Amino acid sequence: MKVSIQSDRLRPAALIVTTCLCACSSTPDKITLLPDPGGSVGAVVVKSVNTTQVIDTAYAQASVARNGAIEVTEGNPSDVQGRYGDLLAARPPRPMTFTINFLFDSATQMAPDSAATVTKLKTALATWPAPHLTVVGHTDSPGSVEFNDRLSIRRAQTVAAFLTKAGIPAQQIETAGRGKREPIVHTADGVPSQMNRRVVITIQ
Template identity: 65%
Template sequence: MIGRHRQESAAAFVMLAFLAGCTTPPDRIILLPDPEGKVGAVIVRSATGQQTIDKAYAGVDVTKGGAIEKTMDSQSSVQARYSQLLAARPPRPRTFTVFFLFDSATDLAPESFATVKELKTVLATWPAPQLVVVGHTDLAGSQEFDDRLSIRRAETVAALLIKQGIPARQIETASRGKREPLVHTADGVPNRMNRRVVITIQ
């Protein structure tokens, strides 16, 4: 819910702004693209009707009485007019994946060092990050063994994050063992892409 109006979205970014210069300003709802430029759709409903917006920087004005009027802005216009609102938005969640050597809970695969470096750079400027760290294994071991291995991998990454200055209370660890392989293989088959930890910064 935003204001008095119901919205339904799919991969949509919505900004609610208040228009100045009126005694009772309407609510303005503007659809923004996501960081990759993708645009979803939003249905805005009021007491008197509904409108769908599905183009970047399209919007609607909704009066107190429920009347809905479509609007259209450009990217530059929205950024100029609502720069303070846009700057106040929290960062979008980011996900990083690091890979481990076979049967190891502590040794990262060589290709993961660049990911760790990028992760450190992002964390250095992220305001009050909350992190979810989930360990995984390939399908080579038993369920019990892989459950233990995956949580140890998650704990290894959590320790690395704490070393970078992230308070432990801001890190949640979990493990999925062999339950959610990135690459589906037969049970008992090792696969380097499945030996991983997924870090989500929120």
């Protein structure tokens, strides 16, 4: 018996726990839908040979029998923890993102309000097993495309050097610069914006 599982990408992301047992067993396969850390729940389409069922409620479970019948039941956090506690504990941490802002035209001077972000970043790195970091630099709109491309990669390199000093091996850090192509605050060309002068660090 073949079971197809498809997540609904139009809904917020969700975590799926599956228990797929041997085809010769009479025990049904089970799919459990978990909310993400923010509480959002997506949707999962469960397809068997002759049946399709959508589950879109937190902790709902779909059981698929050998004959293709799908039964959906409600679940709860304690039940999921009891069944899959060891599996959930073995998951790697979910990616975390940190943003460090920079002063105007500077590739080395971080904005004063970034100090708190740096502290949080250090705390996360201290407990993260074998972290891999993507460091992407950005700029605001004043200046040419070429100038901002160079500035954004220099900002990323500044943060990468900081991370290396914090004990992260250089080979675990990737850097890139996006210049002024991806602003988070859209302004007219040439208008400064501190929120756009940033480096985004993703730990995974």
